[in-house]
Amino acid sequence: xxxxxxxxxxxxxxxxxxxxxxxxxxxxxxxxxxxxxxxxxxxxxxxxxxxxxxxxxxxxxxxxxxxxxxxxxxxxxxxxxxxxxxxxxxxxxxxxxxxxxxxxxxxxxxxxxxxxxxxxxxxxxxxxxxxxxxxxxxxxxxxx
Amino acid sequence: xxxxxxxxxxxxxxxxxxxxxxxxxxxxxxxxxxxxxxxxxxxxxxxxxxxxxxxxxxxxxxxxxxxxxxxxxxxxxxxxxxxxxxxxxxxxxxxxxxxxxxxxxxxxxxxxxxxxxxxxxxxxxxxxxxxxxxxxxxx
Numbered sequence: 001x002x003x004x005x006x007x008x009x010x011x012x013x014x015x016x017x018x019x020x021x022x023x024x025x026x027x028x029x030x031x032x033x034x035x036x037x038x039x040x041x042x043x044x045x046x047x048x049x050x051x052x053x054x055x056x057x058x059x060x061x062x063x064x065x066x067x068x069x070x071x072x073x074x075x076x077x078x079x080x081x082x083x084x085x086x087x088x089x090x091x092x093x094x095x096x097x098x099x100x101x102x103x104x105x106x107x108x109x110x111x112x113x114x115x116x117x118x119x120x121x122x123x124x125x126x127x128x129x130x131x132x133x134x135x136x137x138x139x140x141x142x143x144x
Numbered sequence: 145x146x147x148x149x150x151x152x153x154x155x156x157x158x159x160x161x162x163x164x165x166x167x168x169x170x171x172x173x174x175x176x177x178x179x180x181x182x183x184x185x186x187x188x189x190x191x192x193x194x195x196x197x198x199x200x201x202x203x204x205x206x207x208x209x210x211x212x213x214x215x216x217x218x219x220x221x222x223x224x225x226x227x228x229x230x231x232x233x234x235x236x237x238x239x240x241x242x243x244x245x246x247x248x249x250x251x252x253x254x255x256x257x258x259x260x261x262x263x264x265x266x267x268x269x270x271x272x273x274x275x276x277x278x279x280x281x282x283x
Contacts, residue, residue, distance in 0.1 A: 004174060004181035009165055013185040016164025017192025023157035024193065025200035030149035032210035032217050035157060037246040042271050057147050058154035062250045065158020066167075076162055078252055079170040080259040082242045091263040093238030095270020098246060101231025102219075105245045106157075108232070109190060114197035115205060115218060122224050127236035134240025135176040 024110055027058065036107020037062070038098035101127070146212050158251040164189040167252050169243030169259075176240055 027035040031054055040059055043049040066075055082090065098104040101123055103112060108127075112120020165171045165185055174183035207216050239245050244263050252260050 001178065002181055004183045007171070007174060007181075007183045007185075009185045010188055013164045013188040014192040016160045016162070016166065017189035017194075018196045019156055019160030019163060020189065021160075021193035021196025023153045023155075023160060024197045026149055026156065027153040028197075028204045028210070028216075028218075029200050030210055030212050030214075031146050031153070032204075032212075032214040033150075034218065035153060037250060038271075041246060041250075041268070042274070045268065045271055046275055054146055054150040057150040058157075059250055061151045061154025061156075062158040062247065063154075063253060065155055065251055066162060066255050068155065069159060069162055075255060076165065076168060078168050078255060078257060080242070080257065081170050081173055082259070084259075084262055086241050087259055087262045088266045090238040090242035090244065091266025092270040092273070093234050093241070094245065094249075094263075095238075095267035095272075096274050097231045097233070097235030097238060097270075099231065099271050099274035100227050101233075101235055102221075102228060103232075104235060104247070105239075106247045110193045110197060111201070112219075113190075114194050114201040116202075117219065119219070119221060119224060119228055123228055123232040126229055126232035127239060130233045130236030131176045131240040132178050134237045135173060136179055138241065139177060140179055 020106075020110060021114070024106070024114070028111070033058075034107055034111050036103045036111055038094075038104040039102070039107050042099050097127075146214060149212065157247065160193075161248055161251045164192075167248045169248075172239075172243035172245075172248075176243070 024035040027033050040055045044055055069075060103123060108120040108123040113124060161167045166189055171183060172186060175186035204216060205218060209215055242263060249260060249264050249267060253264055
C-alpha cells in the first residue's frame, strides 16, 4: 500500500468529520430524525411524506453551506474525474442504490454506525467494498 | 424551533463536508483507490464523525422523544435482506465511478460546476425510478 502523504489532510478531515458528527447529533437529539441525505431527498420525492419542512430546511442548510463558507474564505478545491456519461451512470446507480439500500454514507456510514446498527454496518461494508473494487477496475484494470 | 435546528444541522453538515475534503470528488476517489496513491483522509472523517455522534446517539436510542419533544424516529428494522446488500453494493459502484455521494452532491450543487448538476439530475431520476418500481410492486 502506497500512502499519498502529500495530499493527506488528517486534521481538517478529522475536524470536518467532527462537524458532521455534531450536525448529525443535533438533528437526532433536537428533531428526532436521522441525518441521512439520500433518505431525506428520497422522502421529499414521495407524495404524502411527513415532516416535509424540517427535511427541506436541513437540505437547504446543506445547499447554502458553500455560500456561507465563501463569505469568509475561498472554497476548497472541487475537481471532477468523470465526463458526462460517467456522471449519469454514477448518479442513477447512487440514486437507485441508496433507496434500495435505505441509506448512504451519512445515514448508514455515520448515523447508523453511531447507533451501532448491524444493518448499517453491513451496508457500509458493502458500499465501501464495491467502491474500492470499482475504482480498482476503472483505474488499474481498464485505465492501465 | 425544530425548523431552526434542522436548518442549522444542515448548514453544519455542509460546512463539515467542505472542511473535511468530502466535497471534492477527486479526493474521495483517492480514498477509494487502495492500490494507487492512497489518501486515507476520508477514513478520519468517519472517525471524527462517529467519535462525536456516538455519545448523543447512544443517548437518543433510549429516548422516545427528542429534546424538543418530537418523536424519536430511529429505524427499528434489524434483518439483513438482499435489498440492503444489493442496494448498497450498487450505490458503491456509482460512488466509485464519480466520487460523489448524496450529501456532497447537495453541498456543491451551487458552486457552479456543470458536473454536479448532471449527477444530481441522474441521481433524482434513479430515486424516482425506485419509487415507480416500488409502486408497481405494491399493486
